[in-house]
Amino acid sequence: MKKETFKHNAASDMILEAESSASEPEKDREYPFHVVLVEPEIPANTGNISRTCALTGCKLHLVKPLGFSIDDRMLKRAGLDYWDHLNIEVHESLEEFLEEYRGEKMYYASTHAVKNYADVEYEPGSFILFGKETAGLPGEMVTSHPETAVRVPMGNDPDLRSLNLSNSVAIVLYEALRQTGFPGLI
Secondary structure (H helix, E strand, O other): OOOEEEEOOOOOHHHHHHHHOOOOOOOOOOOOOEEEEEOOOOHHHHHHHHHHHHHHOOEEEEEOOOOOOOOOHHHHHHHOOOHHHOEEEEEOOHHHHHHHOOOOOEEEEOOOOOEEHHHOOOOOOOEEEEOEOOOEOOHHHHHOOOOOEEEOOOOOOOOOOOOOHHHHHHHHHHHHHHHOOOOOOO
8 A cells, every 4th residue: 555645846857756755644734624636637637726735735635546647747737836835645546545534524525415515614624525527526425425525506507517626626625715714825
């Protein structure tokens, strides 16, 4: 069970170097929130979300398999020069992630959730999980956590499935940050 924790110092070589050398997770540091991307598929979305996490002081968790290489040009480009301000933890599987953080407060963002994302109270330091772009989170994960499964309201046209993942992360994360007083932000 290999877990990778790293802080980027440069977008390309450092990402690759960090991915190949695992270290212990930073359990001592507190983050306003943890954003968890389960099997993300589109590098530009992950890059945009990385930038959002860097600017808000939140930790980003990537759960494999990833639909791109961590050194993907679009990933680096979307994250701009924010990589050295970002803390990422890469998990080999969803099961590994859930085992590692068992007992932590988690929220599950899904188009299949019933609760509006603004109608729950987010606890500081909790985890907000988002699924892959084409399939979302596993259905059982959402249905078995109805009190913390949240959705962003959208129209009901069946041809329009969901918002862009990076937009959804920003919407939900900023509501959680708003509720907790925008810790560390000006």
